[in-house]
Amino acid sequence: QTRVIDVNRTTKVTKGGDLTNFTAMVVVGNGDGVIGFATGKGADVGMAIDKAYRKAARSLTYVQRFEDHTIYHEVRGKYCKTICVMLPAPSGDGIVANDTVEAICTLAGIKNIKAKIHGSHHPHNTVRAVFAALEAVESPEDVARRTG
Numbered sequence: 001q002t003r004v005i006d007v008n009r010t011t012k013v014t015k016g017g018d019l020t021n022f023t024a025m026v027v028v029g030n031g032d033g034v035i036g037f038a039t040g041k042g043a044d045v046g047m048a049i050d051k052a053y054r055k056a057a058r059s060l061t062y063v064q065r066f067e068d069h070t071i072y073h074e075v076r077g078k079y080c081k082t083i084c085v086m087l088p089a090p091s092g093d094g095i096v097a098n099d100t101v102e103a104i105c106t107l108a109g110i111k112n113i114k115a116k117i118h119g120s121h122h123p124h125n126t127v128r129a130v131f132a133a134l135e136a137v138e139s140p141e142d143v144a145r146r147t148g
Helices: 045-058 099-108 123-135 140-147
Strands: 002-014 017-029 034-042 060-062 075-079 082-088 113-119
Touching (some): 002 099, 002 123, 034 099, 045 060, 075 123
Antiparallel strands (some): 002 017
16 A cells, blocks of 8 residues: 655756656555655656655565554654654554554554654654654564563
């Protein structure tokens, strides 16, 4: 599954006229713990989204989930000035978060979670902060292995 998070248009003014370029950020996931993201650039929106999709499909990560519906523990992710705080939620609560975080959690197969973004709300930084937070989630087995 694919979600387009952000599309940005840039224009360079030259002697011969304007050169327009597009940047797209895409998140992909299978709804069962595997997600990835990437950005792509192109002369039109479709080309940028297609490039981003192909790049995102090559850079996938696995998200640890508790009982296939939430995360194991509270976790923080940081990227530049964006801080993402994610809290586990009981079954039936749903996803309480902004649109970007909701899209990522849905693609990862997380059904119940509370999340808050502090600092910059720029979509690119938000995606990277959320991925940093989700990669920091540890299962009890991981903690037991790490602590001996």
